[in-house]
Amino acid sequence: MGTVPDWNEALMRDHVHVRVPHGVGLTEDGELVEESRCRCGAVWTRTYRSKDPTAE
Numbered sequence: 001m002g003t004v005p006d007w008n009e010a011l012m013r014d015h016v017h018v019r020v021p022h023g024v025g026l027t028e029d030g031e032l033v034e035e036s037r038c039r040c041g042a043v044w045t046r047t048y049r050s051k052d053p054t055a056e
């Protein structure tokens with residue numbers, strides 16, 4: 001699960017968030033970062049670490 005800013009906790013009770021994929025990117029460490037946003041302003045970021053030891 002992603003993280004939701006504390007200031008959005010009240011909004012969460014007023015509607016069901018709709019996570020719209022907003023884009024993905026790579027960090028300098030090679031981690032994949034996926035960002036999703038609800039139209040209410042809530043933002044989620046999920047980081048995927050590349051732990052495949054066989055990857056070059």
Ligand SMILES: [Zn+2]
Pocket residue numbers: 011015016017018038039040041042
């Ligand atoms: Zn929302």
